Amino acid sequence: MTFEIDTLLPRFRRLIPAVDECSLRIVAETAEFTAVRQDVAMPLMRVIDHGAMISIRDADGLGYAATADLSDAGLRAALDRARDWARLSKRRSVLSDAILKLPIAKGRYRSSTTKPFNWAMADRIDVLMKESQACKIDARVVDWQASLTTQHIQSALMTADSLATGDYVLQETDITIPALHVTAYEGGVTQTRSWGGRDNGFCQQGGYDVLERAGFIGSGQLAAQEALQLLAAPNCPSGKFDLLLMPDQLMLQIHESIGHPLELDRILGDERNYAGTSFVTLDMFGSYQYGSPLLNVTYDPTQATELATFAYDDEGMQAQRQYIIQNGILLQPLGGMQSNRRAQQMGYAFDAVATSRACAWNRPPIDRMSNLNVEPGTATLDEMIASIEDGLLMKTNASWSIDDSRNKFQFGCEWGQRIRNGKLAEIVRNPNYRGISKTFWRSLAMVGNASTFEVMGTPYCGKGEPNQAIWVGHASPACKFTGIDVFGAER
Amino acid sequence: MKDYFFELVDFALSQLTGTEVLLLKFDGEASDFVRFNHGRVRQPLSVTQRYLALTLIQDQRQQCVTFSLTGNKAADCELLTQQLGMMRHQLPNLPIDPYLLYATDGCDSDQVRRGVLPTADQAIGDIVNQAGGLDLVGILSSGPIYRGFANSLGQCNWHEVDAFLFDWSIYQVADKAIKMSYSGTHWDRLQLRSRIESARTQLPYLEKAAINIEPGEYPAYLSAAAVNELLGLLNWSGFSAKEQHTQQSVLQALVNKERTLSPHITLRENTQLGLAPAFDSVGFVKPDRITLIDAGQHASSLISPRTAKEYGLQANGANESETTQSLELLPGKLDSTNLLEQLDEGIYVSNLHYLNFSDRTACRMTGLTRFATFWVEQGKIVAPLNVMRFDDSLYRMLGSHLMGLTRETEWLLSSVTYGQRSVRSSRVPGALLSKLRLTL
Secondary structure, three states: OOOOHHHHHHHHHHHHOOOOOEEEEEEEEEEEEEEEEEEOOEEEEEEEEEEEEEEEEEEEEEEEEEEEOHHHHHHHHHHHHHHHHHHOOOOOEEEOOOOOOOOOOOEEEEEOOOOOOOOOOHHHHHHHHHHHHHHOHHHHHOOEEEEEEEEEEEEOOOOOOHHHHHEEEEEEEEEEEEEEEEEEOOEEEEEEEOOOOOOOOOOOEHHHHHHHHHHHOHHHHHHHHHHHHHHHOOOOOOOOEEEEOHHHHHHHHHHHHHHHEHHHHHHHHHHHHHOOOOOOHHOOOOOOOOOOOOEEEOOOOOOOOOOOOEEEOOOEEEEEEEEEEOOOOOOOOOOOOOHHHHHHHOOOOOOOOOEOOOOOOOOOOOOOOOOOOOOOOOOOOOHHHHHHOOEEEEEEEEEEEEOOOEEEEEEEEEEEEEEEEOOOEEEEEEEEEEEEHHHHHHHHHHOHHHHHOEEEEEEEEHHHHHHOOEEEEEOOOOOOEEEEEEOOOOO | OHHHHHHHHHHHOOOOOOOEEEEEEEEEEEEHHHEEEEEEEEEEEEEEEEEEEEEEEOOOEEEEEEEEEOOOOOHHHHHHHHHHHHEEEHHHHHOOOOOOOOOOOOOOOEEEEEEEEOOOOHHHHHHHHHHHOEEEEEEEEEEEEEEEEEOOOOOOEEEEEEEEEEEEEEEEOOOOEEEEEEEOOOOHHHHHHHHHHHHHHHHHHHHHHEEEEOOEEEEEOOOOHHHHHHHHHHHOOOOOHHHHHOOOOOOOHHHOOOOOOOOOEEEEEEEOOOOOOOEEEOOOOOOHHHHHHEEEEOOOEEOHHHHHHHHHHOOOOOOOOOOOEEEEEOOOOOEEEEEEEEOEEEEEEEEEEEEEEEOOOOOEEEEEEEEEEEEEOOOOEEEEEEEEEEEEEHHHHHHHOOOEEEEEEEEOOOOOOOOOOOOOOOEEEEEEEEEEOOOO
């Protein structure tokens, strides 16, 4: 599905009303879902979604209208509706002192997909079937599924001002989301092992190359073997331990306890009724010791394969790599131009981050975390394990919960392994840990080097009213934390 | 929308050849969303969206495609023809689906619930005016919601409801707020004013300095909204027949009769009470009620057509994910007017937040208090409580530690709007617990 940009531009230019700001964002998306459960192909599903979002600002009045009808009549109706909202919200808007002039943006972006998924659907099923058939290695394996989702998203953003000069932003993104999980059961105990977590952590931009990087081929048998190992494993112990977190758990730790609390719209209160607020306040930027001096966090749209890599956000701001936390000090929030302008009006000056995004054509842009990464350090995995006298390694997120200020958290993992006297020891099942974001990252004691670094992500970051689930990337090395509260299950 | 959907149905059916079977599902809405912060407008938005899902079936093979409709018949028919052609071309190369099942008994339905919804002017004007001086944050979602189904065997179903939901909180300080909602089919400015005034009168309870308590076990009253959060988490595999057959349900111990909940707990999927349509995505009609838990014991499960075929069961109108759409927890006998006295000393929880499982086998849940939670002594509110994490098993919370449920229930419409406005709802009472385990 594509849109006819060459004919749309002049048509939209003719329809633009006399207002201070008017923009058009068009999105055309095709997604295909294939799955094999217990060696049976599930129904193939394809979704084709396209439409446009009109946004209008007149003085401090703001209005949006979304339509899938891109004819002149459809666009005109949406323009009228957005203009009505702008008129009605004038002098009643939260933006009254924070009027934003959108930039004139011109640029192109295309995912650097090396092996496009231009396969027949039957070929996709074959790949999944092979992994599925490798899962049933034991009678205790009771359920298993392999799946593959691919998305192609084309979006264009144009403002009244940019159209006057013939400029606009056009971006095309390929996303591939492989997933696999195996469940084993014996004697009242159920254990599930997944490839990259049940939230599909191995999702990236690209095509078949994503499966290659994730090591998807062969994952079925390995996951089944590990599910059986977990069945036979003892319960995770309780107590204070040193904790070595692998990237497929750290991505959730970064997401929940760094990403969300630093979203500027949360700090400004927009999300308090739904996703929540933040323990971070505007006065903390520039001085707050968020983590140990080993903690370096970047907003990084330059990782070519990471899920939320792009050239421009949905307000038309050009994306650039920026430090969010450097040497443990909190530097700046994750706020797009509009939120940044609001913070400025309150007396706080930050650099805006190009991370104001909408999940689809029918939702307006809000502050997201996009690609938010922990930068690699210097330690090898062996060095980190060797440094732990009595601790645990945990990997692959299984459970997540955090308070509305993004402070008190609790996470569970699929896989735990004791570390004794500097060596990996027995596997443990149902490992959980909890802590407080405000201080947790100060217990960061070692940061893995590039050999431990993995690019991961999630397609399901949810927030916003109306709700928006969007894709975000999190890359990180393995990291060691000291003195963490760990516990297991009831049996 | 109804006429448009059935015009497309007629067109699509005219395109079929031979023994092809076609299922058509329609999801649409014309929604106004007005987002508020600090009692002012943050983002006002209108969305008109229509999605048509086609499932083409032949020789026990199937393929599905869902696409957004423009509302322009010529353009939509062209896309429909194109997609039908693609599916027809691919279908012979796909494997046979042994678990394919769809309705063949042609049970038609037509339900339209008209309402009086706020105009754009009212949506902004009424709320901003009533919120004067208050730190109000939230969203109004309003407009008609449409669901349709048809198939090439002649079945036609339509469900249309005018509905609004104003979901909002009023903040007193930091993370302390009164959370409320106003939902229905007929917008009434006086009702809105009454609810906002009610919240305004509760704000003084949040003025006192919040206190902290040590982790441990405390008597607790959970409001209907908090109970709804616990029950909502059970939709993560709890009632699903497929998950139960593969030993993955979080209620597996209940299903296997190893554990029980309190005899006070009777849970139903009650389609008659909710906003959700009475037909599923492949045309099966839902029964009026399905008792899932009866007096603390497992009674039945939610069974999708696919699961029914796979495990030799009778489908009962459940969606593919086998989750509740119109959940009802039957009320108890506690008098809501003197709950604080009955609690005596402990915590009053108005809302819970961000629940997940910390031990699925034990149905142990974790989550946090949110908005307004109070410490109570001698039957009186002492002070707001700072956020606390609970981590406790459902078999204790709604089992051995459940003292009773309130006589009164609340009807809670889901505020979820991912992709589209939800029609999920629940009717639940509050719950008094002898102990709730707090861990952080």
